[in-house]
Amino acid sequence: MLAGLVSTGLRAAPALLLAGAVLLAPSVQAQANLIEQPRDAIYWLARIHDAAGERNYQGTFVVSAGGSVASARIAHFCRGDNQFERIESLDGQQRQIYRHNEVVHSFWPRERVVVVETRQAIREFPALLTASAERIVEHYDVEPLGDGRVAGHEAHVLLLRPKDGWRFGYRLWAEKRSGLLLRAEVFDAREVVLEASAFSELMIGVKPQPERVLRAMKQLEGFDVRRPVLKAADPADEGWAFKQMPPGFRHVSSVKRPMTAPAAPRSAVQSEGADDAAEHSAQVFQSIYSDGLTHVSVFIEPYDAGLHRREMLMAMGATQTLVRRQGDWWLTVIGDVPPVTLRAFADGLERRR
Secondary structure, three states: OOHHHHHHOOOOOOOOOOOOOOOOOHHHHHHHHHHHHHHHHHHHHHHHHHHHHHOOEEEEEEEEEOOEEEEEEEEEEEEOOEEEEEEEEOOOOOOEEEEEOOEEEEEEOOOOEEEEEEOOOOOOOOOOOOOOHHHHOOOEEEEEEEEEEEOOEEEEEEEEEEOOOOOOEEEEEEEOOOOOEEEEEEEOOOOOEEEEEEEEEEEEOOOOOHHHHHHHHHOOOOOEEEOOOOEEOOOOOOOEEEOOOOOOOEEEEEEEEOOOOOOOOHHHOOOHHHHHHHOOOOOEEEEEEEOOOOEEEEEEEEOOOOOOOOOEEEEEOOEEEEEEEEOOEEEEEEEOOOHHHHHHHHHHEEEOO
């Protein structure tokens, strides 16, 4: 989920209403509890989903993954249907990201480089959930764990345990009044925490200042401005299809794109494996799949023996990366999922022309 932030020095029963003081018979009460529990879970998942896009907030969040710890400052503003965001790395390589809806500017001040892209909003902490609560509970059992406290804010804690072995589990802390995600932990089948993200300080309900973001996005003088072209693409049109894929995952989007953003410093690549796999390739086909909570990205390019030497499976926190040859093609599959899921994506992919 957040290995990119780490690698760049940066790398997402309160709902119950009691109708009077009516005493229910034990059997009726038990049935009511069975009904109320999922309603409570869906209520909180929906609040977490909505809060990240509808609230004005600013603060500092910390990511711990794979033995690395990194932090970033974030400011998020809403005005009508418009979203404005600024993220600044506080560790390692200096980087600022400004976003106005789908337009994203990534600044590397030291190198005097800015990469301008049009893309879907990055669904990372605290904007973690990408689908409706109803879809998420299809693949995760959701259990309320009571109350907690994060960065001085009272929180409701949820446990999301996967119903199968295709995905990791999550613990989520949602701020009680707003629903904003304050803390998230990703854990494996042994309940070992692989990655944690949390606000260390946070103000919710700040005055929106979208002009701060827009002004910074216009200050390009003195920067080498690069505008990679991302072309919308269709897997079938590119000759690719899945004979099968892990249950619950759906196609989100596909593009033909440079594997690395032009002029982005080498250390800004999402992972070393992905870098070695395709950093010299002019165009790579990328498809993104999601179960509503986590994502898997599949990168496909022609195999080149001079460039593609190492097949590997590696991990950084929750983020797993599989790199391997498949016939005349080189695949890089990345996601916050168990390795078996990445292999299933790679094994299920087939060339149809």
